[in-house]
Amino acid sequence: MGRVTSPSRSVTSLIDGQRPLHSVLALLGMHKVRVAGAVGCFVLKETPVWLLPIITAGVVDVVVAGGPLSHLWWWAAAAFVALVQNYPNHLGYTRLFMSVVRQVGADLRNALTARLQTLSIGFHTRVSASVVQTKVVRDVENIELMLQQVTHPLLSASVVVTAAVVTTAIEVPLFLPVYALTIPLAIALRYMLMRRSRAYNEAFRRQVEVFSARVGEMATLMPITRAHGIESTAERRVAEGAEGVRSAGYELDVLNGRFASLSWVGLQLLGAGTLILAGWAAISGWAPITAGQVVMLSSYFALITGGVTQVLMLIPVGARGLESVRSVAEVLQEPDLEDNAGKASVGRVAGRVRFDGAGYRYPDSATSALSDVDLEIAPGETVAFVGSSGSGKSTLLNLALGFLRPTQGRILLDGVDAATLDLRTYRRWVSVVPQESVLFEGSIRDNVTYGLGEVSDERVWQALRDANAADLVAGLPEGWETVVGERGARLSGGQRQRLAIARALVRDPKLLLLDEATSALDPESEGLVKEALARLMVGRTTLVVAHRLSTIRSADRIVVLEAGRVIEVGSHAELLSARGRYAALHAAQG
Known part of the structure; x- marks a missing residue:
């Protein structure tokens, strides 16, 4: 009979502090069936996002052409079906994917608990209990939040971009190069942020851990503090930790704010340019584009830029989550273990x-x-x-x-x-x-x-x-x-x-x-x-x-x-x- 591997050991083997994104994907890979089902439900539920611009274009062209009215009803039926199916598929996506997210969180907490039980007393002497608590509670919560908040817009942007590119290639292939402009802009913006984001996120995490240790120390020493009348000393030590968190958090917020504004301005300029370009092409006769297609192209580019903007805006959330993966890895990859594996068990003790x-x-x-x-x-x-x-x-x-x-x-x-x-x-x-x-x-x-x-x-x-x-x-x-x-x-x-x-x-x-x-x-x-x-x-x-x-x-x-x-x-x-x-x-x- 094969050896059964505990979930905690499986999770521990998947975490690598040097490759946090790979670690997250590996954790999701433990639940392939549910993740695949969730993605399938998501693709179906997002149908209205990419289909409505086509429907809008069709309705505009029917109106401009003055009929026939039956075409209008066909477009209305398509819109109704696309919108109504969103509810059951959204519910299916939520149930499947969130069950995976919550299971990953539980697996990480259980793996941390199991690892802490095997680490040496020397480790527990060196590391503050408050810091350990922060890793088990706050860092795992950050990983859950990253999966919740990043996955939806990332999948949505992927569906929209795919649908927009395919539809445009069929309807107006001349405009495909315009979409490609979003790629170098998005890469440049991401590079600008990620180059500095990791250092800022790590500094913020370290300050939170210091602050947690100070608060735990304050709670432990409360009787001593009150007995000696040194409340002001305790307040000052905690205040110093709080100031460290405030300062590091503020610098991270400013960095994220600059990035958010640059992302929005750059992508909105591209969107406005696409609308003007499509209108000029239709009026000048440079390309055989109908009024409905102008609306469709503008809508698609707005969806693409909106989706890319949303994904870029969530890079800070992702960076914080990946930093938390590194933090969790500090425990799961800590080598200072009490080595008992494979050794003889003791069934009876005499006491010598x-x-x-x-x-x-x-x-x-x-x-x-x-x-x-x-x-x-x-x-x-x-x-x-x-x-x-x-x-x-x-x-x-x-x-x-x-x-x-x-x-x-x-x-x-x-x-x-x-x-x-x-x-x-x-x-x-x-x-x-x-x-x-x-x-x-x-x-x-x-x-x-x-x-x-x-x-x-x-x-x-x-x-x-x-x-x-x-x-x-x-x-x-x-x-x-x-x-x-x-x-x-x-x-x-x-x-x-x-x-x-x-x-x-x-x-x-x-x-x-x-x-x-x-x-x-x-x-x-x-x-x-x-x-x-x-x-x-x-x-x-x-x-x-x-x-x-x-x-x-x-x-x-x-x-x-x-x-x-x-x-x-x-x-x-x-x-x-x-x-x-x-x-x-x-x-x-x-």
């Missing part, structure tokens, strides 16, 4: 972790964050990591979790090199309780069972009881259906942390990572959280990072890090009696 000469150096860093770490952690053992800021504690946890791949040595998980494992399957057996628990806008139950699918009520209640959160939930008017607010804003820090512990408990992990899990809590909350953590740690391999040494006295072993190296290992009592770095840290904390 070994750092075998492991080290890590961050990109562009002159020194290693960790060097030559040799440490084996047995299943069910609790090991705490302490040291001053920058000593490598968090880097070590990220290595154990597989968020970072060692640049020196290796990490063994249950005796197997982590580099050979699909770490997504390994993490199903892992739970993390960070310093700041992360909750989403949803009910307490949804937050506790996040990602687990169907979980029995008893299992959830047991997790809440073990996390010292059952009384908290029972005391709420809506129980565990209570919505916690964005990032758990309606709960205190201690309450959020206990729900994070319940989330860990309900997963029954084999490996537990605690990163400063109690450092931000008041004494009462800390007591409840410590008690819950004690239950959570029973029988599980636990790696603890802590600044407050009082929280790790009961650890089986304490590992002291300094400048990325292990300098001491032992129990609390052993390290105190050794009178080394740990003893000094303990004395400093009183």
